[in-house]
Amino acid sequence: MEVIGIDLGTTYSAAAVVTGDGRPEILVNRDGERLTPSVVLFDNPDAVLVGTLARRSATSRPGDCVRFVKRRIGEAAPVHVGADGREYRAEEVSALLLRRLAEDAGAALGRPVRDVVITVPAYFDDARRTATRDAGRLAGLTVHRLVNEPTAAAVGYGLRSGADGHYFVYDLGGGTFDATVLRVVDGDYEVLATDGDRNLGGYDFDNLLIGYLATRIHEQGGPDVTADPVLSAELRERCEAAKHQLSTEEVAPVRLVARGRTYAFQVTRTEFEDLAAGLLYRTELLVESVMDEAQLSWRDIDRVLLVGGCTRMPMVRELMGRLTHRVPEPGVHPDEAVALGAAVIAAALTEQHPAVTVSDVTSQALGTIALDADTGQLTNFVIIPRNSPVPCRYEETFVTVQPRQSRLHASVTEGEDSDPDHVAVLHRSVLDLPPGLPDEAPIRVVMSYDADGVAHVETIDATHGRSLGAVALDRPANLDGDRLAASRAALAHLGVR
Ligand SMILES: Nc1ncnc2c1ncn2[C@@H]1O[C@H](COP(=O)(O)OP(=O)(O)OP(=O)(O)O)[C@@H](O)[C@H]1O
Ligand SMILES: [Mg+2]
Structure with missing residues (x-):
């Protein structure tokens, strides 16, 4: 049996598999990309559009476009209402994402994919884990394991480097933050402590910049951008692009045309870092608390792994340099490490890769x-x-x-x-x-x-x-057996493209 690893991210998702030589490899999607934007566009009654093309429609048809669904997984309220009035829950939209990822992985491998492991933030609680597992079932997949994202990243790195010792994983993605300490001995990955915040990620950094610029537009006599779905989707795109640019440059321009007038700003890195200081500090507190829980000092930490797209921000690198007095491992791919590690763990479960064992911890008492x-x-x-x-x-x-x-x-x-x-x-x-x-x-x-x-x-x-x-934990926010079956049958009529 072949089991693939899926990193189901807030903003981007990826799939990977262990190949014949025992190494994990990213599976390229039908658009030729290594990462699939976690975006679903409900533009057609027969089949939804997923990925980059769907993402491009976020600004033109914000009402039909569902993004950041992972932030809401495990909640009962619908995340989308279709044109026909059908309500979609977060696990149903996640199922559509998973189906697209599995279909693409199957096309890349030349055989259908049914068996997967899916990664989740270490800090996900019971309801969110259950909902993620349900999303896999709704997609018609067999979910062999849910794996914590920082653990997967550590496994992917450790397999390649062969390095034993204590790892610290700082994982700041699009929607969530996890801080994790592991002990790695001879292919055995033992998580010592983990902590995090499931509502702390790139999305929140974007929101700060959006709020800041929306206020300035308003001050200049412009419209309330936040009240206009199309304008706010456009401003979100521009702000995310500016955030990326500020990772390598000192200044980034942001332009928005609203009601016939052009608003142009130059955002400096210092300005952005001042806005984001509070968010960064929240990660610092969690880093310190997880070190306390693990009862280790920084002298005991051998490797610092930075995972998640947001760790490209210089302020994150400075923070971790200041705290750890160490240079982060250069060989970690912030966007792919989780999926690669998930593939290794998937292979280990089916004994294609017996050299790796993983023991994880619970993030919730x-x-x-x-x-x-x-x-x-x-x-x-x-x-x-x-x-x-x-x-x-x-x-x-x-x-x-x-x-x-x-x-x-x-x-x-x-x-x-x-x-x-x-x-x-x-x-x-x-x-x-x-x-x-x-x-x-x-x-x-x-x-x-x-x-x-x-x-x-x-x-x-x-x-x-x-x-x-x-x-039976009633988990009012999760689907029960009957509703799961009904939802699965209903989703089966909806294609993904
Ligand atoms: N160069 C960059 N500078 C700053 N931020 C970046 C850069 N590249 C990507 N990001 C941000 O990283 C985030 C996406 O990271 P990643 O793909 O690791 O998250 P995810 O897997 O979708 O989310 P999560 O793991 O939280 O569910 C986005 O917020 C994106 O804007
Ligand atoms: Mg991620």
């Missing part, structure tokens, strides 16, 4: 709310701490608090805080307890993460050793 006997307060008890190696299984025993208690409030939380108001509640239900339980009857809560980082929970009546049921 999992727990439950119970009464703290000492304080009498409802408290969040963490059962699986953050940065635990996955897959993992932890259990904790609680006791009933009332005599002849007949029901139990069960909950599953995500987050580390002991205050229930400061964690996300993934699930709440009321379980019936069997009659005849003693006072302070032990109730065991078993929580696990599978290798994809998806959570599973079971509650057990320890008196009788009987399960009170596997808690």
Whole structure:
């Protein structure tokens, strides 16, 4: 069986495969490109347009064009409403992207592609991972594993360099940021700690520049660009281009024609860096906190890998130089490293590449709310701490608090805080307890993460050793089995081109 690696990015996606000589290679898409813009244009009732051509339409038909869908994966609200009124969820649009990537990969390989691993930001939570796996299913693919993006990048780099030691991966992409520390020994990649922010990427840097210039246009008596979808899509294009230019030049021009008038600006790198200082600082704090979690100092770090298109910005390189006193590894391709590593992990899963093993950690703590006997307060008890190696299984025993208690409030939380108001509640239900339980009857809560980082929970009546049921995390934001099947059938009628 041949499994390919797919980097499903916020702005760009890529597919790669391990070839006969054991090296990963990017698979070129039908447009002859190594990266496919993650853009879907709903311009035709029979088939959507994906990639560069769709992206070109972003400014002319912003209403039909769906971008940055990864920022919204795992949410229930639709990301697009078609001309026929059909609503599309983020995992459905992601499925269309995945289908295009898989079809193109198949064309490049000369055989159909069904089996994939898909990468996700390390900081993605359970709902977002589940939605990503569902997107693969909706695309008719078998998703063998979800792999964390920084881990994939480290594997791709490590395979080529053969270097052992501690790696620090700073991954700033189009939509998300991850900071990860790994220990690499002889083809064994062990993640020690990871942290991140799923809403911190190039998109946010663009938004700052857009907001800044929109204000200046308004000050000069121009229209409110942000209220006009076509103008804001145009300004977004110009600002992203200026951001790229500022990575190599000190000044970038931005021009926008609005209502017959031309607005022209010269943005300097210093101006842009001042605007972006807050975003950059947020990455710095996460870098420092992940080093604390890993209990390492910079002297222990042997390799610094910069991954993601945004690490081309000089301010990122300066920040990492200042923090680490190291030169980042030159051989890392910021846009391709994740897909290449994903291909290696895909091959390792099917034993085409037995030289690589990966052990990752969970980025989210999992727990439950119970009464703290000492304080009498409802408290969040963490059962699986953050940065635990996955897959993992932890259990904790609680006791009933009332005599002849007949029901139990069960909950599953995500987050580390002991205050229930400061964690996300993934699930709440009321379980019936069997009659005849003693006072302070032990109730065991078993929580696990599978290798994809998806959570599973079971509650057990320890008196009788009987399960009170596997808690199906209701994940209101995810599709249930019936809706998944219906959506898959509906999407099958829609082609990708
Ligand atoms: N030369 C450059 N200078 C500054 N930013 C750049 C440059 N080249 C690309 N970028 C930015 O990098 C981002 C895309 O990076 P990348 O392809 O790694 O992200 P992604 O995989 O789509 O997103 P994510 O990994 O967050 O889901 C975009 O915001 C893009 O504008
Ligand atoms: Mg990426």
